[in-house]
Amino acid sequence: MAVRTQDERLRPISLWQRLLLRPELGSIAGLVVVFGFFAIAAGGSGFLTWAGTRNYLEVAAQLGILAAAVALLMIGGEFDLSVGSMIGVAAVMMAILSHPDYGGLPISLSLVITLGFALLIGYFNGWLVLRTGLPSFIVTLAMMFILSGANIGFTKLITKLTIVSGLGDSLAKDPLSFLFTGAFLGLPAAVWWWLGVTLVLSWVLLRTPFGNWIFGAGGDPTAARNVGVPVRRVKITLFMLTAAAATVVAAIQVMGLGSANVLQGMGKELEAVAASVIGGCLLSGGYGSVIGAGIGALILAIVQQGIVYTNIDLDWFKVMVGGMILGAVILNNYLRKLSMQVRR
Amino acid sequence: MTPLIELRKVSKYFGPVVSLKDIDMRVYAGEVHCLLGDNGAGKSTLIKALSGVHQPSEGQIYMEGQPVVFNSPRDALDKGIATVYQDLAMLPLMSISRNFFLGREPKKKVGPFTLYDAAFAAQVAREEMKKIGIDIRDPDQPVGTLSGGERQSVAIARAVYFGAKVLILDEPTSALGVKESAVVLKYIVQAKLRGLGVIFITHNVHHAWAVGDTFTVLNRGRSYGTFKKEEATREQLLQMMAGGEELEALAVELDLIAKKDPTTAAQIEHKAAEELHKPN
Ligand SMILES: Nc1ncnc2c1ncn2[C@@H]1O[C@H](COP(=O)(O)OP(=O)(O)OP(=O)(O)O)[C@@H](O)[C@H]1O
Ligand SMILES: [Mg+2]
Numbered sequence: 001m002a003v004r005t006q007d008e009r010l011r012p013i014s015l016w017q018r019l020l021l022r023p024e025l026g027s028i029a030g031l032v033v034v035f036g037f038f039a040i041a042a043g044g045s046g047f048l049t050w051a052g053t054r055n056y057l058e059v060a061a062q063l064g065i066l067a068a069a070v071a072l073l074m075i076g077g078e079f080d081l082s083v084g085s086m087i088g089v090a091a092v093m094m095a096i097l098s099h100p101d102y103g104g105l106p107i108s109l110s111l112v113i114t115l116g117f118a119l120l121i122g123y124f125n126g127w128l129v130l131r132t133g134l135p136s137f138i139v140t141l142a143m144m145f146i147l148s149g150a151n152i153g154f155t156k157l158i159t160k161l162t163i164v165s166g167l168g169d170s171l172a173k174d175p176l177s178f179l180f181t182g183a184f185l186g187l188p189a190a191v192w193w194w195l196g197v198t199l200v201l202s203w204v205l206l207r208t209p210f211g212n213w214i215f216g217a218g219g220d221p222t223a224a225r226n227v228g229v230p231v232r233r234v235k236i237t238l239f240m241l242t243a244a245a246a247t248v249v250a251a252i253q254v255m256g257l258g259s260a261n262v263l264q265g266m267g268k269e270l271e272a273v274a275a276s277v278i279g280g281c282l283l284s285g286g287y288g289s290v291i292g293a294g295i296g297a298l299i300l301a302i303v304q305q306g307i308v309y310t311n312i313d314l315d316w317f318k319v320m321v322g323g324m325i326l327g328a329v330i331l332n333n334y335l336r337k338l339s340m341q342v343r344r
Numbered sequence: 345m346t347p348l349i350e351l352r353k354v355s356k357y358f359g360p361v362v363s364l365k366d367i368d369m370r371v372y373a374g375e376v377h378c379l380l381g382d383n384g385a386g387k388s389t390l391i392k393a394l395s396g397v398h399q400p401s402e403g404q405i406y407m408e409g410q411p412v413v414f415n416s417p418r419d420a421l422d423k424g425i426a427t428v429y430q431d432l433a434m435l436p437l438m439s440i441s442r443n444f445f446l447g448r449e450p451k452k453k454v455g456p457f458t459l460y461d462a463a464f465a466a467q468v469a470r471e472e473m474k475k476i477g478i479d480i481r482d483p484d485q486p487v488g489t490l491s492g493g494e495r496q497s498v499a500i501a502r503a504v505y506f507g508a509k510v511l512i513l514d515e516p517t518s519a520l521g522v523k524e525s526a527v528v529l530k531y532i533v534q535a536k537l538r539g540l541g542v543i544f545i546t547h548n549v550h551h552a553w554a555v556g557d558t559f560t561v562l563n564r565g566r567s568y569g570t571f572k573k574e575e576a577t578r579e580q581l582l583q584m585m586a587g588g589e590e591l592e593a594l595a596v597e598l599d600l601i602a603k604k605d606p607t608t609a610a611q612i613e614h615k616a617a618e619e620l621h622k623p624n
Pocket of ligand 2: 387388389
């Protein structure tokens with residue numbers, strides 16, 4: 001048998017081909033463009049200052065926590081449109097449980113109870129999707145209306161209002177609220193949560209067997225099931241994870257503001273999907289990146305906050321977001337096609 | 345010699361539909377057993393019963409002489425039956441090595457965590473592919489960058505690596521060109537030489553004839569019987585596959601119509617032509 005040298009067998013693969021295999025390549029390009037644009041257009045008016053940076057990082061953080069979980073769920077082949085309403089439900093629930101006039105519980109205990117409830121909703125979402133075999137898009141769309149409607153209904157029933165405020169005292173008493181409102185190295189807790197959640201979930205996706213199952217469950221559930229991937233368990237876990245991420249965002253908001261509002265989180269579900277898609281996730285599942293979703297969240301936040309520093313009217317924000325999504329998806333699509341060209 | 349796998353009087357019903365009726369079949373180690381039959385004959389249903397997707401409605405499956413029940417695809421896989429589906433074999437956007445190990449990821453312990461051993465996966469995938477003659481440069485490249493025949497080969501290599509005793513291939517060559525089919529047929533023979541029992545489903549009698557040792561022909565859910573290669577000719581096989589007798593009968597019938605009643609035949613033809621040329 002002819003012995004071939006290691007070098008010959010491992011003919012070098014060009015750096016470009018390696019990069020093409022990264023789903024987040026397009027979003028990095030987008031980040032450079034968007035940051036460059038605002039650095040030039042608004043660099044002189046405070047966008048590049050520490051305060052300006054903190055501003056968009058904070059916005060990116062809340063969206064990014066959500067997007068990390070939503071991206072995993074999308075890679076697993078499912079959607080969760082109820083995640084925005086879930087933020088509102090979790091926020092109000094936490095607030096009512098801790099409010100001196102109602103629950104009177106320590107905020108950390110309320111958080112644990114709320115988290116338990118959110119996990120239950122996530123489980124139910126997953127169970128319903130798998131049980132009915134309907135697209136999760138439809139099932140969670142229904143859940144979005146149910147959650148936000150019930151939220152307003154119950155909140156009015158209990159408090160006669162749609163806002164629960166006056167949590168300042170119970171927050172001050174609970175040292176654990178620092179975990180959501182404090183700051184470390186000059187950056188707010190939310191940013192650390194964002195970094196932590198993104199790194200951990202990305203690590204799970206790329207470095208654990210469970211991560212491989214997520215790709216499998218999203219890419220081709222039947223094929224994955226046939227080779228032994230517990231597709232049901234994977235998907236239900238991801239729905240629960242998404243609901244948990246919504247709870248973390250709710251905790252950051254409630255503890256930061258000392259109040260909760262039934263409308264909180266509205267529209268966040270689509271922003272999270274947008275961030276994930278900009279970051280390279282495929283709507284059809286089986287492909288994407290958690291880091292990419294984080295970059296997507298950062299891009300959206302830079303556009304949203306950066307526009308404040310320019311002379312452009314704020315009303316144009318959505319136009320820019322739409323343009324970003326379109327551009328990113330077209331770019332991602334093109335790069336993926338390049339990477340899939342038969343190489344041998 | 346005890347057969348590797350044996351079916352005795354296996355039937356499968358879907359409500360009123362009789363997909364399989366009283367099938368007897370034996371597959372031995374080191375043979376390629378071709379499963380032939382027309383569309384809807386029940387070939388896929390039969391292998392789904394063998395791979396744990398369906399449970400037989402009646403009858404019993406034996407493995408190495410022992411009665412077995414396959415509760416799920418995973419169960420059948422664990423008992424040594426690997427199935428390569430024509431369309432569901434691979435996830436195109438996933439890397440070769442991840443596809444290779446999907447569902448059976450190699451693990452390594454790092455502190456309290458159980459991690460996916462990517463380096464091991466890449467090394468094994470490359471080695472196993474090399475054994476069957478495909479030199480992949482980069483196990484991280486997506487399976488979608490491989491050709492159809494190579495993808496089938498990855499699936500076969502995977503089954504062999506994980507110690508399958510029985511390898512089931514459902515029309516692995518139906519979407520492939522001549523060259524690609526040859527590649528896959530080669531691996532079928534290799535798997536057989538390694539002592540696996542191979543069940544090979546195909547519509548292509550040439551492919552079946554090239555690699556098969558034994559042939560079972562299904563027709564409308566029933567078995568026409570099992571033939572050794574020595575016992576039949578390719579033409580006989582072809583006849584049975586296509587439901588040859590029925591075809592002959594049909595030819596005679598058509599002939600009769602044309603002879604007896606040329607005007608009706610012409611009218612039908614004319615009408616059909618009119619229908620075709622109508623707008624909408
Ligand atoms: N899940 C099911 N429910 C009801 N009927 C089914 C089911 N699966 C198969 N059948 C029926 O059983 C019969 C045999 O189908 P099967 O798919 O096994 O045929 P096949 O030999 O694989 O055909 P082909 O060559 O087209 O792949 C068909 O009439 C089919 O309609
Ligand atoms: Mg079939």
